Amino acid sequence: MNRCKKQRIDHAGMYRRDVRAEIESLFDKRFSYQRPTDKEEWHLPELEDICNSDPQEYKLFLALKESLNEVKNLLSDKKLDEWHLHTSSTNKAGRVIPRVRTIVNAELCTQAWCKFYEIVSSFPLLPQEALWNRELNSVHLCEAPGAFITSLNHYLKSQELHCDWNWVGNTLNPYYEANDTLQMIADDRFIAGTLTYWYFGPDNTGDVMTLNHLTGLQHFIGHMSCVHLVTADGSFDCQGNPGEQEGLVAALHYCEAITALMILGCGGSLVLKSFTFFEQASINLLYLLNCCFKKVSVFKPGTSKSGNSEVYVICLDYVGRPAVKPLLDKIVSNFGTGILNKALFPQHAVPDSFIQTHLACCMFFHKLQTETIHENLRLFEHKTKEDLVRLNALRDCAVEHFFEKFGIRYITKKEWIMKKPNVGCSLGYRWLGSRNRRSDTFNERKELESLPWEHKVLKGFFLPWVEEHAISNRGAGIVLEKPSCPLDCDDWYMVMGQRLPKVKCSPFCNGELLKSLNEAIAGLSSSGTVTDPSLQPCSSCCVLTEEFILAELSVLSVGHDKVQANENKDQFTCFVVGVPLLSHYKIQSNIEVVLLEPPSPYTCESLLLHDGDPRYQQHLLECILVSLQKLRPGSSLVLPILSCLTRFTAGLLFVLHHCFRLMSFVCPTSTQEPGICALLLCSTYEGLSASALSHMQMVSSTVSSVLDSPEQVLECVPMEHLLTGALLEFLWDLNSAIVKQRLHMIGRVGHPREGSDESESLNTGPT
16 A cells, blocks of 8 residues: 555656646736737727627638637537546646645635635736725625635735725626526525625616626716726536527627726726637727726636636726727627627727737637537546546645735635525525436437427426426425514615516426426417316326315314324314305315405416416415405414425415414325415414514506516515525425426326327437
């Protein structure tokens, strides 16, 4: 054992000089744009040339793009999980993040954290004027989960830069239910505990690509005397079309850059994440930044995986908004997703000297990336013992170099931004545990996505959810107890925002599970099959009977032992809202059943809206308010619920949670009527404060008043309250039961009968 260890050390020593040089090069991948001696040569074009010509690509750069894509295509037959594991093992800086996390006690230490620490340590991002005045103001666009912010905080503490630091974060709102999970990061570990510092815009989406967001942000940061630093780390999942990543994110990068130019103070800095710069939109953007900042560099952090195209554009010493105001005014008039309909500048307005400099930049990073991909492919096919020894030496040296070069030190948790990091953490651990690690290849995934919906079911596209039958009563044994602390609604408010077109994500449900259900619903509708699978009974499911539901309620209300003894002295009243299956049970053992008719009927118009339909929300809220008027202390409530995917519905359950001693649910119900996926069982009513009741009545009035407007009430109870306590776990269990049951029923509808000709034909071909 000792001999092997000694041999490894000797090998590391052999490579020491080469290893050190390679690691130094890894952490110094930068290209700086050098202005020509004639300072007037790089200047902004005339106003009439801006956004006034059709896009026209540069052939030289497109040849580089094709060359890079040819190399990337060599990966198309690699299984994604295997390739990811391999590139993680060959990543020279792969050991830096865990060592930083443990050695210096870094807050929210991710790869982004380390990348930004490199950037802020390698470039003078913080203007001297700000440090002299001991005031620093920063805005962080597309920032989720918040690692740039915590990294900057660690840098300030490590370097003992004592100043009054004010920051504002922006990102696609992880709580806005219509945001696409492919375009946002749903990890809210940091966001949940710092919500007041985040700006999601007047529509609550957090979409930086709208003009309303830009103008609203300017107002939101109005208290800052000057913005010294803007970071923009935006991107989204381009796995479906990696060869066109640059074009797919171009409009986003434009909106980030223009936002920065609109809010930065004179002398300020910008850090903008980008990828390749081969297309005219990117070339024009880089030229714009070179005209607006005195120094521009492109930097590839050592902790950014060498095989990807990710780079950061570092812009220093902003000339100031007054100097470029006419240009900004014209660009802003084209702000948004359509900003690329016209070229920002015509080709004749961009000097040849800039084009040549930019070409050198593109060739530099093209060479670095293609070399890494080829090396990873070589090692994927065969790793020798010498390769492993060298990789280990490189990875160890990278850790040592990172700490030496950037002077990072330990800070205490008292110096973190979140003083109580465990408070309000809802999505973080769940999101990290449920991210979709694909085990297929790119080619296999594209083939599967192109199949008709019925074929996808057979090919396992919706597994493992479809196979989960309701073999036992979901909800039985899941009991939520009323909190001991009283309900304090003095700080309650409503959040208005853009009306939900569909519910794509939820803080209260596994994202992959919800995505599978939405794809199944869409496939079912497009195939012309019955659109409500709940009407199709399933013999393999354990459907809940009236007797079982009432027995469950009895257990909740008087305890299991007393139910068995049938002690009539513990008789109680149960109010049932619009559930016909219980209407004929006026007296069931110790339960008096009182049927309440819903104030208004509800007809489901969009299955993809789930409980996000404002009319359903109005209906559910009215049912609850009517029930609260009838309920007496000690009585119980049975309430049908479609789902609880939205903040609004979760807020209503939050109120019920504080009204009843115990809550549970059962799913599925026996009649399987549309809109009744589950029943809430609320036991032992203990009352609701007058202020909370008044708030809910005000919410009901507001919901009714905006039913036909482009807005809706998104929150009726502040999100901070919904992210803590046992209710969060209860909502995940509730939604999981409802969604899995619906997926199972849809899977039965979409799956052809065994033995049919169609089934035989669909089972042929590759799997």
